[in-house]
Amino acid sequence: MASNIANRNISLILAISSLAGLIYCVIATVKEGGKWTSLCPIIVAAALFLRFYLCYRKEVKKGNIYGKVDPFRLRQYR
Numbered sequence: 001m002a003s004n005i006a007n008r009n010i011s012l013i014l015a016i017s018s019l020a021g022l023i024y025c026v027i028a029t030v031k032e033g034g035k036w037t038s039l040c041p042i043i044v045a046a047a048l049f050l051r052f053y054l055c056y057r058k059e060v061k062k063g064n065i066y067g068k069v070d071p072f073r074l075r076q077y078r
Helices: 004-032 036-062
Strands: none
Touching: 004 036
16 A cells, blocks of 8 residues: 555646646647647646645645545535
8 A cells, every 4th residue: 555645746746747738738729729628638637636636735744644545525614
C-alpha cells in the first residue's frame, strides 16, 4: 500500500501536467478556432487530479500517513 505522501506527490505531478496541457489546448483552440467542447475531458481530469492532491495534502497535514482516504467523500458541514 502506498503512503499518502506518495499519493499526494503523484497527484501533484499529474495535476500540474494536466493544467499545463489544458493551457496548451486552450491556446491551440483559440488560435486554430477549434471546438471548445474538446476541452471538456482535460478540464475534468485537471479537476480530479487537483481534488486528489488537496485531499491527500489535508490528510498528510493531519498526520494520516498510511490511513484510508476517500477523495470523493462530500464534506459534511456542522
